[in-house]
Amino acid sequence: MEQILNEYCKQFNPGLLLLSRPTGSGKTYTVLDFIYSNFEEFAAQNRKILFITNLKKNLPIDELKKRFVADGKEDEFDKYVLFIDSNIDTVLKNLLAIDDEIPDQFKTEIYKKLKSHIEILQNRQLPKEVKDSWETEIRKIIEPKFRKTIIEALKNNFKAKKDRISAIKNDREYQWI
Structure with missing residues (x-):
């Protein structure tokens, strides 16, 4: 799945990617890894990573923030990550x-x-x-x-x-x- 994200999302103007995989297959954590590993590259290109879900539990925003904080990048989290509530x-x-x-x-x-x-x-x-x-x-x-x-x-x-x-x-x- 990591390879799919890297190949698809790093294309110029890739559009939407629908990840439909079984529960427990690691979709959420793979996407969190992709977001964290690639946010700087996307920001430098003035591109955005949008993660859209109908269930907030599908994007553990606190866990994503912990990754930024652990690497001393809390300012980048505040600058580049936007979580929109209903x-x-x-x-x-x-x-x-x-x-x-x-x-x-x-x-x-x-x-x-x-x-x-x-x-x-x-x-x-x-x-x-x-x-x-x-x-x-x-x-x-x-x-x-x-x-x-x-x-x-x-x-x-x-x-x-x-x-x-x-x-x-x-x-x-x-x-x-």
């Missing part, structure tokens, strides 16, 4: 911390429901079934409704997409997004 994971991790930054216009009933659900989920004694049920409700119903209110507010205040993006990047009222 919308729901980002909201669950960050909403309470940025609550003070969110303008009152966005603190609607759906926001308050989202916030209260997240606060309840922080109870470590919550049974797993209850926690899973609340997380599912947040993921499927509450967070999408809240996101929709944000999108509507942006579209009402900024007609062009580039203006909406600019507002999120530069306007304090929207940077929390």
Whole structure:
């Protein structure tokens, strides 16, 4: 598999590679080795290595970081590795911390429901079934409704997409997004 990665991924403009191998065949660790061994070469060529998976456990980001740290390359890890959480994971991790930054216009009933659900989920004694049920409700119903209110507010205040993006990047009222 290592040979496949080296031959395929080091081509100019190789496109996507789908690795479909049995569980336990070493896909994850081979890919981690490839990423770590080749990130500098790819960065020098202004190329990127994208690892896309539907399960976060398939890319043990902490293990990858340990490899960088062990070789004194933590700065390179911070510079070249980007891990993108799902919308729901980002909201669950960050909403309470940025609550003070969110303008009152966005603190609607759906926001308050989202916030209260997240606060309840922080109870470590919550049974797993209850926690899973609340997380599912947040993921499927509450967070999408809240996101929709944000999108509507942006579209009402900024007609062009580039203006909406600019507002999120530069306007304090929207940077929390």
